[in-house]
Structures are given as structure tokens and as C-alpha cells.
Amino acid sequence: MFSAVSNLGAGGLSNIALSDTSNGVLYGCFAVTGLVSGGISNLLGPRLTLFIGTLGYALYVGSLWCYQTQGTGWFVIFAGALLGVSAALLWSAQGAIMMSYPLEKDKGKAFAVFWAIFQFGSFIGSIIALAINIRSGGLTAVSTSTYIAFLVIIFVGVASSFLILPPNRVIRSDGTIVKLEAASKPHEEVVGMARLFKDWRLLALAPMFFASNYFYAYQGAVNTARFDGPTRALNAALEGAGAIVGALVIGYCVLDLKWFHRRTRGYLGLAVVTVLTIIVWAVGLSWQVTFTREDVTAGRANRINYHDSNYKGKGALYFFYYFADACYQALAYWIMSALTNDPFKLARYAGLYKALQSAGSAGSFGMDAVATPFLNEHLASWLMLLASFPLALVVLHTVKETNYNDEHMDYVDDLKREAAELGHAPGPAPAAAAAAEESSIEKASVDNGPGDVKA
Known part of the structure; x- marks a missing residue:
């Protein structure tokens, strides 16, 4: 839902400067908290980490609603700061679950x-916004019912x-337990964080x-500047659809x-993401050079409605912006998850x-808040993406076929056997018994090589 609100342009607010300031504070706090949020999640x-992390999103959307009705700009900035802290916790826990719970394959x-x-x-939220606001073609801010x-x-x-x-x-389906311990200890997290900054691959x-x-x-600033309210909601829906399709395709x-x-x-x-980034952003550049921020401010660039003949290409651009984004995010997470299986x-x-990531976002929203030319923002974003690919290639060269041989794996059958020998119940939950009966699919895939095991 936060993505849906953000994708409406300026967080659904009519005050773009306030939205940029709030987002800058949000991502600044996110960046600082993110340095320790992994350790907090482990503790x-x-x-509990996910519960605390999700509360900040409700507060932030509530602050946008409050501003819409009461004009309390300070509350939006305050809620943005709290969301930065809580979101770091949520995404650390989510990342650990997504990267460690599945089998390597x-x-x-x-x-x-x-x-x-x-x-x-995001897609559903955007459809809701579109349905609510579609009758008000001149809308400059999102309605109260949308926030509710x-x-x-x-x-x-x-x-x-x-x-x-x-x-x-x-x-897991091969009978292995993700981790014997439910949580780590404070001193382990201190040591773990110190090692994190010594790992050249992460650097x-x-x-x-x-x-x-x-x-x-x-992308949000251009969406706000060049499209009316209902069309911004439609763009957000297309972004969500593009992200869904992109993630499924590359995954x-x-x-x-x-x-x-x-x-x-x-x-x-990496090859797929590189090609997508070059093509999609080149198309975006071909449109960006046709207008400037000054054109928008002076009223020389009219806002586009989805009924206009020149909209179709713009809608497709936003679809593929987020198709490429999903592929980029997938690659980043996949590389990290290929380095270890330890949650x-x-x-x-x-x-x-x-x-x-949030430090970059804070910088970009700060860049937009001071009215940096759209073309400069476009080129900065594009060049940063392209510059990251050679280093990602170097890290990919270190990826092993499996980490199972280097990291100790605990099988439920082994734990049950040890527990029986000691005369007490095993540590994992009773549900482990059913999972233990399944075949060791992942182990077989490593032993036989790619393509030799039926999914």
C-alpha cells in the first residue's frame, strides 16, 4: 500500500516539496537504522520484528490523510522518520525469510x-485509487476515501x-531445518556486523x-508533473503490473x-537486467528531452490524461520501468542469497x-526537492544503474554451485535419531516429522548436477 501511495506521485499529496522532504527524512532514517536492523531482527x-515494522506504514499513510484534511505538514515529516526506522526492521526480517527459508534451487x-x-x-491499491478518483479528471491530490x-x-x-x-x-522440503536457534545473541550480532563490513563482496x-x-x-516527480490525478493512478497500476510480470519472468x-x-x-x-536497463532508460530519455521542469512550472507542458492520443507510449514506459526494476531487485537479492544460506x-x-538503498533514495528525494532538472535526475539514475553491473559481475564470479558443502546443515531425521538416543523429544516442532519424510530433493540436485532432478 505504501508503494501504491508513492506511485500516485508525491505520495498522493498536492504539495510535492513536502512529499520530497518527508521521503528524504524517511529514507535517511531508513539508511541509518538499516545498518543495525539485521541484528535487531536476529535478536x-x-x-515481532515484522509486527513492529508494519506499524510504521499505517502511521505514515494516516499522516498523509491527516495532512489532506488538517494541513499538518509536520506530522507527515515525523511519520516519515518513524517509518524509516520501522521499515528497516521489516525489510531485514523479510529479506532473511525470503533468502534463507527456500532451497537453493x-x-x-x-x-x-x-x-x-x-x-x-500496490496494483490493487492503485486500482482502488483509480476507481475512486476517475470521475475527477482535474484532481491534484488523492481523496480521503483512498487513504481509508x-x-x-x-x-x-x-x-x-x-x-x-x-x-x-x-x-525445508529436503528435511533440513533453516536454523536450530530461534534468535541470536547480542555479542554474536556485534561480531557479525563487524565481519559484514570486511566482506569485499558486499562492498x-x-x-x-x-x-x-x-x-x-x-519517476514519481515526472508522474506528478506530467499526468493528471486519474492517470497517475493508472500509471501506478501499470507499474504494479510491470513489477509483477518482471519478477515472475526473471525468477x-x-x-x-x-x-x-x-x-x-x-x-x-545480469545480462537480461543490463539489456533491459539500457533499452528502457534510453526510451525514457527520448521522452525526457522533450520537456523540462521549467516547462512544467511555467505551464508550457500540459498534463496528460489517459484519453489523450499521446498517452499510450507513456503508460507502456511506466510498465517497463517497473518491469526492469523488478528484475534488478531480483538479481540483487539472488546474488546475496547465493553467498550463504544462514538466515x-x-x-x-x-x-x-x-x-x-535508502541512502540512495534519500539523496534522490533531496535532489528532487531542490528542483534539480529532470534530465539531470534521469541521467544520474541511469548511470548509477549501469555502473553497478561490472562489480556485480565480479561478485557473481565467486558464486559456488552450492553452499551446502561449506555450511553445516541439520536434518530432522538426524535430530530425531539423536533425541531418541538421549531419551527426550527433539527440538524442532512436531510438524518436522511430516517434512522429514519427504525426499532430499535439493541434495540430489547438487549431487547429480543441473537438469538431472525432476522438480
Whole structure:
């Protein structure tokens, strides 16, 4: 729902400067908290971390609604700061779950499913906004009923966080437990964070992390400047649809192709993302050079309505902007998840990823807040994306076919046997017994090589 509001342009507000300031504060707090959010998630466990993390989104959307009715700009900025803190917690826990719970052969698909569900919320929210606002073609800000609809859906998400199981109660289909411990210890997190900043692979991925959300401010600003209210909502729906399709395509059809070795799949994913980035942003540039921010301010660039003849190409552009974005995000997560299977390490990776990503977002919203020319914002975003690819290629070269041989894996059968010998019940949940009966699919895939195991 936060994505849906953001994709409406200026967070659904008529005051673009306030939206940029709030987003700058939000992502600044997000960046700082992200440096430690992985450790906090490991200490609290995923369930409590997700619950705390989701509350900030409800407060932020509520602040937008309050501003719309009461004009309380300070509350929007304050809520943005709190959301930055809570969102860092949510995304660290989410990243650890998505990257560590699946089998190695399914990590691309895991991202695809998550991103599709995540963007489906944005898509539905945008459809709601479009349905509510479509009769008011001159609308400059989102209506109150739109915010109410968003809040209802967000609170459903808050409640659903209690359905998440901790890693010590999750059994993969090959009978392995994600992690024996439900949570880590403070001193372990201090050591883990210190090691994080010594890992050259993560430092090499830093430009990719930083660039991964940098372009959102630019795309949102152009959406606000060049389209009327209903068309902004339609663009947001197209963005959500593009993100869903992009995630499913790269997750299922590229990153998890069973006919190729893991490193080859990574190379293929990088090639796909590189080509998409070049083509889509080149098309965007061809449109961007036809107008400037000054043209919009002076009224020389009329706002486009979806009924206009020149809209079709613009709608397709926003679809493919987010199609390419989903592929880029998928590749970043897939590379991180290929470095380890440990959920505690991956929580720290996710925290660092979101910290650098949010630092980039804070900078981009700050750039937009001071009325930087649209062309400069476009080129900065595009060049950052392109600059990240060579370093990602270097990291991909270190990806192993599997991490199972280097990291200790705990099988439910082994734990049950040890528990029986000691004369007490095993540690994992009783549900482990059923999971343990399933065949070791992942182990067979590693032993036999790609393409030799039936899914």
C-alpha cells in the first residue's frame, strides 16, 4: 500500500516539496537504522520484528490523510522518520525469510512470489485509487476515501505478521531445518556486523544497493508533473503490473532455470537486467528531452490524461520501468542469497542492502526537492544503474554451485535419531516429522548436477 501511495506521485499529496522532504527524512532514517536492523531482527525474531515494522506504514499513510484534511505538514515529516526506522526492521526480517527459508534451487522463485505479492498490493491499491478518483479528471491530490481504503488493507497486513514462523520451526522440503536457534545473541550480532563490513563482496555490491531505489524520486516527480490525478493512478497500476510480470519472468525463467549451473544463471540474469536497463532508460530519455521542469512550472507542458492520443507510449514506459526494476531487485537479492544460506547472515545482508538503498533514495528525494532538472535526475539514475553491473559481475564470479558443502546443515531425521538416543523429544516442532519424510530433493540436485532432478 505504501508503494501504491508513492506511485500516485508525491505520495498522493498536492504539495510535492513536502512529499520530497518527508521521503528524504524517511529514507535517511531508513539508511541509518538499516545498518543495525539485521541484528535487531536476529535478536527479536522475525514475527515481532515484522509486527513492529508494519506499524510504521499505517502511521505514515494516516499522516498523509491527516495532512489532506488538517494541513499538518509536520506530522507527515515525523511519520516519515518513524517509518524509516520501522521499515528497516521489516525489510531485514523479510529479506532473511525470503533468502534463507527456500532451497537453493528455489531462491529466484521465492523472490518472484514475494515481489509479485508485494506489488499486487500496490496494483490493487492503485486500482482502488483509480476507481475512486476517475470521475475527477482535474484532481491534484488523492481523496480521503483512498487513504481509508489503504489503511484498512495495511492493518490486515499488520495482523498477518503473527502468522510467520521462526527459522527453528521451518523445515525445508529436503528435511533440513533453516536454523536450530530461534534468535541470536547480542555479542554474536556485534561480531557479525563487524565481519559484514570486511566482506569485499558486499562492498563490491554497494553501488548496486545504492542505485536500486535511486530512480523512484525521479519517476514519481515526472508522474506528478506530467499526468493528471486519474492517470497517475493508472500509471501506478501499470507499474504494479510491470513489477509483477518482471519478477515472475526473471525468477522462474532466468534465475532458477534447472538446465544451467548456478553461476551461469547469475550471468544470464545480469545480462537480461543490463539489456533491459539500457533499452528502457534510453526510451525514457527520448521522452525526457522533450520537456523540462521549467516547462512544467511555467505551464508550457500540459498534463496528460489517459484519453489523450499521446498517452499510450507513456503508460507502456511506466510498465517497463517497473518491469526492469523488478528484475534488478531480483538479481540483487539472488546474488546475496547465493553467498550463504544462514538466515542470521542474510538478515544482516538485507539490512545493509536496505541501508545503502535508502541512502540512495534519500539523496534522490533531496535532489528532487531542490528542483534539480529532470534530465539531470534521469541521467544520474541511469548511470548509477549501469555502473553497478561490472562489480556485480565480479561478485557473481565467486558464486559456488552450492553452499551446502561449506555450511553445516541439520536434518530432522538426524535430530530425531539423536533425541531418541538421549531419551527426550527433539527440538524442532512436531510438524518436522511430516517434512522429514519427504525426499532430499535439493541434495540430489547438487549431487547429480543441473537438469538431472525432476522438480
